[in-house]
Amino acid sequence: MEAHSSQSIASLQYADPQVDELLKHSIRTQLESLLKAKLTTGQRQLLLQKSFVDAMTLVLSNTQVEHLQLVYAFEAMYDQAVQSMALAQLSQEQLTRQYVSASGLIMSPHNCKHTIKDVYRIKGYARGIDLAIQSKLKHASSITILYPACGPFAPLLLPLLSYYKDSQIFTSKQINVILVDVHPGAILSLQQLVKDLQLDDFILRIEAADATEYEPAESIDLLVLEAMQHGFTKEGQLSIAKHLVQFLTLDGWMIPQNVSVRGMLVIGETEFNQQWKEVEYSHSLNTNTSAQQDRVELGEILNINKSTLLNMQELELQDGVKVIPASKIKLPTGVKDMGERILAIYAHIDTFADEGVEQYDSGVTHPRPDMTFYIDAKPRDVEHTHFVASSGDMVQFYYQLSGLPGFVPVKL
Amino acid sequence: MQKFAVFTGSCQSLPVVQYLLQTNQLACVVLVDTQQNYDLMQLQHWLQQSAIETLTYKCSDDKGLIAQLDRLAVNRGLIYLFRHKIRPALIQYFSGHLVNIHPSPLPDYRGPFPLYWQLRNGENTTALTLHQVTESVDCGNIAADVEIEIHPFDTMNCVQYKVAQALPRLVEKFCQLDEKQEIKWRNQEGNGSKSAPQVEQQQLIVNWHKQTSKQVVNMARAGNVDSGCALFQFRSEAFQLLQASVVDSALTGVQAGMVIEVDRQNGLVIKTVDGALRLDIIGTQQGVFDGYRFAVLFGLEAGLSLVQKDF
Numbered sequence: 001m002e003a004h005s006s007q008s009i010a011s012l013q014y015a016d017p018q019v020d021e022l023l024k025h026s027i028r029t030q031l032e033s034l035l036k037a038k039l040t041t042g043q044r045q046l047l048l049q050k051s052f053v054d055a056m057t058l059v060l061s062n063t064q065v066e067h068l069q070l071v072y073a074f075e076a077m078y079d080q081a082v083q084s085m086a087l088a089q090l091s092q093e094q095l096t097r098q099y100v101s102a103s104g105l106i107m108s109p110h111n112c113k114h115t116i117k118d119v120y121r122i123k124g125y126a127r128g129i130d131l132a133i134q135s136k137l138k139h140a141s142s143i144t145i146l147y148p149a150c151g152p153f154a155p156l157l158l159p160l161l162s163y164y165k166d167s168q169i170f171t172s173k174q175i176n177v178i179l180v181d182v183h184p185g186a187i188l189s190l191q192q193l194v195k196d197l198q199l200d201d202f203i204l205r206i207e208a209a210d211a212t213e214y215e216p217a218e219s220i221d222l223l224v225l226e227a228m229q230h231g232f233t234k235e236g237q238l239s240i241a242k243h244l245v246q247f248l249t250l251d252g253w254m255i256p257q258n259v260s261v262r263g264m265l266v267i268g269e270t271e272f273n274q275q276w277k278e279v280e281y282s283h284s285l286n287t288n289t290s291a292q293q294d295r296v297e298l299g300e301i302l303n304i305n306k307s308t309l310l311n312m313q314e315l316e317l318q319d320g321v322k323v324i325p326a327s328k329i330k331l332p333t334g335v336k337d338m339g340e341r342i343l344a345i346y347a348h349i350d351t352f353a354d355e356g357v358e359q360y361d362s363g364v365t366h367p368r369p370d371m372t373f374y375i376d377a378k379p380r381d382v383e384h385t386h387f388v389a390s391s392g393d394m395v396q397f398y399y400q401l402s403g404l405p406g407f408v409p410v411k412l
Numbered sequence: 413m414q415k416f417a418v419f420t421g422s423c424q425s426l427p428v429v430q431y432l433l434q435t436n437q438l439a440c441v442v443l444v445d446t447q448q449n450y451d452l453m454q455l456q457h458w459l460q461q462s463a464i465e466t467l468t469y470k471c472s473d474d475k476g477l478i479a480q481l482d483r484l485a486v487n488r489g490l491i492y493l494f495r496h497k498i499r500p501a502l503i504q505y506f507s508g509h510l511v512n513i514h515p516s517p518l519p520d521y522r523g524p525f526p527l528y529w530q531l532r533n534g535e536n537t538t539a540l541t542l543h544q545v546t547e548s549v550d551c552g553n554i555a556a557d558v559e560i561e562i563h564p565f566d567t568m569n570c571v572q573y574k575v576a577q578a579l580p581r582l583v584e585k586f587c588q589l590d591e592k593q594e595i596k597w598r599n600q601e602g603n604g605s606k607s608a609p610q611v612e613q614q615q616l617i618v619n620w621h622k623q624t625s626k627q628v629v630n631m632a633r634a635g636n637v638d639s640g641c642a643l644f645q646f647r648s649e650a651f652q653l654l655q656a657s658v659v660d661s662a663l664t665g666v667q668a669g670m671v672i673e674v675d676r677q678n679g680l681v682i683k684t685v686d687g688a689l690r691l692d693i694i695g696t697q698q699g700v701f702d703g704y705r706f707a708v709l710f711g712l713e714a715g716l717s718l719v720q721k722d723f
Contacts (some may be wrong), residue, residue: 102663234715
């Protein structure tokens with residue numbers, strides 16, 4: 001008993017005061033519950049592993065699971081994962097550094113930690129990745145998975161690997177994972193989480209590297225790409241995908257298999273407010289028919305898959321900005337209230353087979369209003385840098401790869 | 413015998429008053445006709461303690477004042493930080509011996525805010541210029557001037573202190589020339605392409621689309637701890653930018669006004685039209701913070717824009 005007590009105290013010493021004050025502030029509930037529970041390291045790891053397995057069991061289940069049940073399971077996973085992050089003892093600098101790199105936004109681990117609560121993104125990906133792995137392992141004894149820019153928790157893969165380990169569906173001999181992230185804080189956090197989940201055998205390497213330049217020594221069977229922030233903006237996932245797709249084996253797959261980025265013209269109030277007034281949470285299943293009918297769809301602006309990535313032509317503008325030509329779209333005519341409409345860009349993500357993440361399922365598929373795009377209307381701002389066009393105009397969209405990625409319309 | 417009346421409304425003129433007092437050339441001090449403020453009260457208190465005769469300027473007319481000046485046999489007038497336009501009757505009373513000290517190399521920076529605009533325009537030097545008062549403000553012939561260096565880190569208070577230090581030197585130079593009747597009045601050369609007007613509220617707000625990094629840096633130090641403090645907007649709220657520094661950035665494809673870094677060491681870095689800028693010190697209603705702490709507390713994330721969109 002005495003030996004047990006001293007072991008408990010030793011294992012709890014990390015929670016206070018070595019955790020950075022900012023992290024301590026933002027996850028104080030989780031730290032308090034950890035302190036109160038007086039768990040040994042082993043007990044805490046078991047709870048962590050269980051939370052990951054439980055969430056994946058629900059996600060992979062083919063029976064209907066209540067939204068709230070999923071939310072609670074993902075909250076539990078988050079609560080446990082942030083305790084591992086606290087154990088990793090990131091300095092405040094490692095925790096909070098965030099910046100815009102040459103190819104996109106690099107978020108801080110402090111801000112990234114919430115992505116593990118993005119229920120339907122992780123669900124769509126985990127189910128897709130699971131099917132892809134099953135399919136690959138029918139014909140191969142082992143596969144290599146590359147997950148670039150995976151963040152501090154690698155949420156699209158680590159929960160699934162925990163599930164495999166627990167259910168012994170696949171072993172670490174069959175699955176080799178390379179995790180890559182440029183942020184030193186994310187790497188420290190990942191190392192701790194992998195250790196706590198006891199998934200070391202599944203992980204071939206955790207690499208601290210810029211994914212737009214990283215060159216894996218191995219051929220890659222599955223390339224897992226996080227979706228970008230909504231409207232397919234800000235983060236450099238397209239640059240990452242474009243660079244890493246060359247390392248896929250001939251029959252290798254990118255997950256998601258296809259991303260379709262589309263544009264629509266909407267009345268902001270109807271699309272983003274009225275549509276959601278009567279529903280509990282925003283999700284593709286909860287969209288409102290009349291709001292959907294009110295949309296004026298512009299069609300697909302960009303399509304991203306293995307094939308389009310391999311054939312993508314990059315242009316460099318005079319100021320060094322790199323762009324990819326996307327679709328040409330003719331702005332519709334005869335829309336009465338065109339001057340009141342705003343452009344919204346949204347993505348539909350097919351992760352694998354029939355699995356995917358649809359509009360409003362996740363922050364990343366949430367339509368993004370572009371308040372700088374004016375049709376049949378004039379910006380009030382005198383010094384504006386907005387795009388102004390008229391009904392019937394032909395617009396060429398470009399996707400900007402440099403700095404903060406996003407779509408740039410040009411009137412033809 | 414020269415007998416001076418000093419026209420002022422600020423303690424910043426005390427070096428002049430003291431010099432004239434010590435050299436036995438001070439007859440009186442004429443104070444501004446304005447509401448009481450701390451600076452003026454301090455000045456009045458000091459003058460009272462030093463038993464210096466004070467007269468009050470009246471915005472309505474000069475008759476009473478001229479009579480009092482005459483009673484004191486005042487034959488020289490020196491204006492510094494007075495903020496009233498002198499009327500012809502008073503100018504005539506002094507018969508060419510009424511001078512004003514203007515803190516700029518005239519004819520540049522004529523107007524009520526010369527030091528602010530010189531700092532904001534990033535001038536390396538300024539001058540204290542002593543010139544004859546005419547009916548056109550800041551336009552009279554120059555008798556003497558002294559050059560003052562401006563350090564790249566100087567704020568308004570720093571420059572005001574330097575100006576105060578240089579004041580007695582300038583006045584001594586002028587008095588000696590006057591005594592020896594060696595003043596050589598010279599015309600103000602050139603048109604004065606740079607002006608120093610009243611600062612409009614809109615001019616205090618950082619325009620990320622137009623201003624270079626250096627211009628924002630200078631704007632911040634010109635208004636550091638002053639009513640002309642530089643402001644930037646975020647989520648419809650205005651924050652004071654008290655200090656900023658130029659940083660290198662080779663980033664392309666990022667619009668000016670975008671937050672490009674939040675880091676404990678590197679601080680809060682914003683893209684500008686010609687590079688980038690670190691917001692060093694920010695004043696808020698909740699207190700004064702460095703850029704990093706401000707970003708963390710107020711939720712400024714990399715990738716967010718400080719450009720206010722007007723829809």
